[in-house]
Amino acid sequence: MFFDIAYAMGPAPQGGGQGLGALGSLIPLILIFVIFYFLLIKPQQKRAKEHKRMIENLKKGDKIITSGGIYGVIEAVGTNTVTVKVGENVKVKLGKAYITALRASSDEE
Numbered sequence: 001m002f003f004d005i006a007y008a009m010g011p012a013p014q015g016g017g018q019g020l021g022a023l024g025s026l027i028p029l030i031l032i033f034v035i036f037y038f039l040l041i042k043p044q045q046k047r048a049k050e051h052k053r054m055i056e057n058l059k060k061g062d063k064i065i066t067s068g069g070i071y072g073v074i075e076a077v078g079t080n081t082v083t084v085k086v087g088e089n090v091k092v093k094l095g096k097a098y099i100t101a102l103r104a105s106s107d108e109e
Contacts, residue, residue, distance in 0.1 A: 055096045058082060063103040066094060071103065 058064075062074045064084065072084035075091060082099065084092050 051100075054102060055099065058096065058099065064099050065101045065103055067098045067100045 058074060058077050060074055060077060063071070064074060064082075065071055066084070070084070070086055070092070072086040072092070074082050075085045076083040081093055081095055084094055086092055
C-alpha cells in the first residue's frame with residue numbers, strides 16, 4: 001500500500017521529445033561543427049591560400065621576413081628556394097616555405 005502512494009507521487013511520464021530521436025541528439029553536434037568551421041577552419045584555409053599566392057609571386061628585390069625572424073632582400077628565386085641577402089656580404093639560401101611575410105619598402109633594415 002505504501003508503494004502505491006510512492007508511485008503516485010512521482011513525476012508524470014514525459015511523452016514529448018521522443019519524436020526527434022537520434023536527429024535531436026545530433027543537432028548540437030552539427031551546430032558545433034558549423035561554428036568550428038567558420039571560426040577556425042575557414043580562416044586557416046584563407047591564410048594558407050594567401051601565403052601560397054605570396055610564395056608564388058616572389059621576385060628579386062622583394063623585402064621579406066623569414067619564419068626565424070631574419071629580415072632580408074631576395075637576390076634570386078628558384079623553384080623551391082630563394083637566395084636572400086641579409087647583410088653587406090651575407091647571402092642565405094632558404095626554402096620558399098620559410099618566408100612568412102613581405103615587408104613594406106619603407107621598413108628599416
